[in-house]
Amino acid sequence: MKNLKNIMKNWIISYDPFTDRFQIHDESVYKFERNNFLIRKDKDITVYLNKKSSLPVLFEIKNVYDKFGVDFDNMVKLDIIKLIEPILSKYV
């Protein structure tokens, strides 16, 4: 998906070093029950896709430090997006 970086730019992010779990998602995820999303799960990655549009609305990455070797808490949003986009694009 070519526009994944642009899509994620306006999403909400959350991370802390003690859970080491990162989420980036569209605000709409809060408005619908989970059965409205197509959910893809890998070992440490979860992806929610809108069932109607097939567009992604959420990415979750567990064990971030093991995967990327950097502390997301010390990074700005756009740098995080650049780092994760190549991996996440495989899921959409």
Added chain:
Amino acid sequence: MAEKTAELKSYSETIGKPLISYMISDPNGKSVQVMPKNPSKHKSGSTLEAHPTYFYNVGTIVQNPDSVVASSSKNPRALENAKQGKTYIYRKEGFVKSLKLPWIDEMKNEQTLVIVFYGDDGVNFTRSYRSEIKTS
């Protein structure tokens, strides 16, 4: 013994209050200081998490959580902290909805996490807190 059901403070009771740390008791009766998030150290923090109604109720999650797990993070900052004490993650589902904030109509799939540090020196405090989507 800590109270079982923590009482939520209302929007009107908390609006406009400066964010000043306060003490609560965890389910084991240990005192925990609830600290405001430092915006310069928490880049991912949202405006909701900086709201006084959110802040002055986040302690109720430590008093009455849905679950508690020990941190197993490999993040260097977490490992550094582990040398001086233990860190636990307190989780509560539907916390934001329960605050009845006037601008939030719907809030599905939400859980709030409160990170509590129990120092070997007996000083216990919240390291962080955040709302996120419940995915499992």
